[in-house]
Every structure is written in structure tokens, then in C-alpha cells.
Amino acid sequence: MNHPIILFxxxxxxxxxxxxxxxxxxxxxVFRFASLQSETGLExxxxxxxxxxxxxxxxxxxxxxxxxxxxxxxxxxGLLPFPMNMLRILLIIPRPIRDAGYxxxxxxxxKWFGKKDSCMLPDPSIRKRFLE
Numbered sequence: 628m629n630h631p632i633i634l635f636x637x638x639x640x641x642x643x644x645x646x647x648x649x650x651x652x653x654x655x656x657v658f659r660f661a662s663l664q665s666e667t668g669l670e671x672x673x674x675x676x677x678x679x680x681x682x683x684x685x686x687x688x689x690x691x692x693x694x695x696x697x698x699x700x701x702x703x704x705g706l707l708p709f710p711m712n713m714l715r716i717l718l719i720i721p722r723p724i725r726d727a728g729y730x731x732x733x734x735x736x737x738k739w740f741g742k743k744d745s746c747m748l749p750d751p752s753i754r755k756r757f758l759e
Contacts, residue, residue: 630659631689637662641740661758697725
């Protein structure tokens with residue numbers, strides 16, 4: 628099975644919260660995760676010519692495509708069970724408008740939600756879903 632991979636900012640409290648949110652709703656353990664700062668994350672970013680220095684985007688890699696910013700978030704929601712999958716309807720909003728809102732939150736995420744000194748350590752029960 629081709630598992631969707633979510634790359635997230637490993638030191639961002641908001642990003643960690645989103646990962647936990649997805650894990651809680653992903654009852655079939657479909658998603659895999661890697662921090663943007665990890666070897667796997669950096670490899671995927673380089674492979675897709677994405678910025679490896681400024682970790683300001685949530686990234687979803689799925690079915691040979693890579694999605695960033697609002698598209699990554701909404702496509703992720705679309706892969707979750709009802710009612711979260713209904714959020715994919717927001718993809719009808721033009722990308723520049725969606726991404727402007729996304730970028731505003733991304734720029735302020737450390738100020739609003741805080742930041743850790745190191746990447747999150749997953750609980751042993753879900754550790755196998757995190758890529759090195």
C-alpha cells in the first residue's frame with residue numbers, strides 16, 4: 628500500500644498537535660510521518676525541489692504527488708474519515724487565497740503556539756508510523 632507521508636515541523640507545537648490530531652482519527656494507520664528536519668524529510672524535500680532551510684509548510688506526499696501549504700492540509704483532511712474529509716470542499720477556494728491564510732498562520736505559529744528545542748518523540752505505540 629502506498630501510505631501518504633506527512634512532513635511536519637518537528638519543533639512546532641501546532642504541528643505536533645496536528646500530527647496527534649491525524650493519528651487519533653486515522654484508525655487504519657494509513658498515514659506515515661516524518662519531521663521536515665529528519666533525514667527522510669530533507670530527502671523528500673530535496674527530491675521535490677522544496678526549500679530545505681525554512682520549514683514553513685506542511686507537506687503531504689501521496690500517490691507520486693507532493694502537496695504543500697493549504698493544499699497539503701486539505702488533502703490530508705480529505706483522507707481522514709467523516710466528518711473531517713468534508714473539509715476537502717474548501718479546495719474550491721482559489722489557492723492564492725487559501726495559501727495567504729495558511730502563510731499567515733505559519734508565520735505566527737511559534738509566537739501563538741510555541742516551539743520546542745528538539746523534535747517530538749513519538750509514543751512507542753505509534754513509533755512504527757514515524758519514518759527516520
